[in-house]
Amino acid sequence: MNDSAHAPGTPSAPRVTVVVLTRNHVRQTVDTVARLTALPEHPDVIVADNGSTDSTVSLLASLFPQVRILQSLGDHGMAGFNRAVLLARTDYVACCDDSTWFAPGALTRAAQLLDAHAQVAVLNARVVSGDEREIHPACLMLAATSPGAEGLAGPVLANFMAGACIFRAAVFRALGGYEERLSHGGAEELAALDMLSAGHRIVYCEQALAHREPLYRWFTRAQHCALARNTAWVAWMRLPARDAIAATGRALAVFARQRSLGPAGVALLRGAFWTLRARRVVPPHVALLTRQVRRAERHVRVGIPAMAEKYDRSGQRAW
Incomplete structure (x- = not known):
């Protein structure tokens, strides 16, 4: 594991840690981490590797010594985020997969909104294609089916996209992270219900912009x-x-x-x-x-x- 040089409490300390979840997608992961480490916010970046058998871990360690890498022996699905969030040293954590990255300024704006709205635990990012010509159909659905809420950063949600969100690390830890038995689908639904039951809000935030390539995929x-x-x-x-x-x-x-x-x-x-x-x-x-x-x-x-x-x-x- 490679530790970032930033220390909490210093003027240059980042507000948000970005966790990238990956498994056996070395080219996409390298591209995504390169984009994230180049952000003006200089976020801490943690790669949570779900048991890759290709060169993902070794190549990342060589190219990005400032990035922390958590290597798992097996595939834990979304539960792979859990350990990485425990190690994050910032109040806010942004999660993405190896094909998703946040736009310049998006993390700063997300931190400002979370600072201003203490009841909001999760911001769901607006996910678009690399050229911003298309929006992820999940975001279309979220935006169209979510009731409005005055005084918040956007419409309230009953769920969120686990691979394109920014949340309060303390809330995620208090809930125990994602349930591993649901880690290949549905874990974020359970987490969302528990957050809402605890009095937190989940909000769709268009100002938190993320890019994804490919934008969507077909299910088997x-x-x-x-x-x-x-x-x-x-x-x-x-x-x-x-x-x-x-x-x-x-x-x-x-x-x-x-x-x-x-x-x-x-x-x-x-x-x-x-x-x-x-x-x-x-x-x-x-x-x-x-x-x-x-x-x-x-x-x-x-x-x-x-x-x-x-x-x-x-x-x-x-x-």
């Missing part, structure tokens, strides 16, 4: 099923019974469309025991927010092309 059959299954698990862990039953029905519909009803249904059932043991129903206002967003999604999805069914809502690669 297995990834569609895994995300639907995990979303149902999260619903049983946190939402009222009516919402959990509805989420289960949606998951079964996805399994049927993907022609995997038997195997995916069995996998869903296997998780019933640990999800029900972890059940802790959210307050009524949080459940109401999730229902409002769900209703809005049904209307908005018609106006956003079929890609809206296929984008990665977490904003990060499924490893």
Whole structure:
């Protein structure tokens, strides 16, 4: 692990640490880290490597000695962010994958907004293509289905993109990070519900600009099923019974469309025991927010092309 030269409390100390999650994408990771280390904010950068077997770790260590590298022996999915956030020495942490980087000035503006709005725990960035001609369909969905909120940095959200956000490190640590059993889809949904239940806000912030290449990707059959299954698990862990039953029905519909009803249904059932043991129903206002967003999604999805069914809502690669 390579430690940054910045020390907390000095005038040059960064306000935000950027954590880059990667696995076996050496070229993209090098490009992303180069862009991040060149930012005028000079953020601390931590690369959380999910067990790469290519030259990612060795090449990064050679090219960027100022970057901290956390190498895992295995693939922990989104839970790979957890250890890196524990080591961050700043109040705010920005998370991205190896194809996403923040625009110059975006981290400064995010820190200012979080300073000004103590109730906001997470800012979801606006994610665009490298030439800024297209916006990520997840952002289109978030912006279109989120209720407004006066006095905040943007519309309030019931969820966020784990691979394109800036949050308070203390809140993330208090929640225990991402659940590893949901680390390939759905972990951010559980984290969002727990943040909202604790009285925090999640906000979509267009001023926090991030670029991503490629802008979006198509899901495989297995990834569609895994995300639907995990979303149902999260619903049983946190939402009222009516919402959990509805989420289960949606998951079964996805399994049927993907022609995997038997195997995916069995996998869903296997998780019933640990999800029900972890059940802790959210307050009524949080459940109401999730229902409002769900209703809005049904209307908005018609106006956003079929890609809206296929984008990665977490904003990060499924490893």
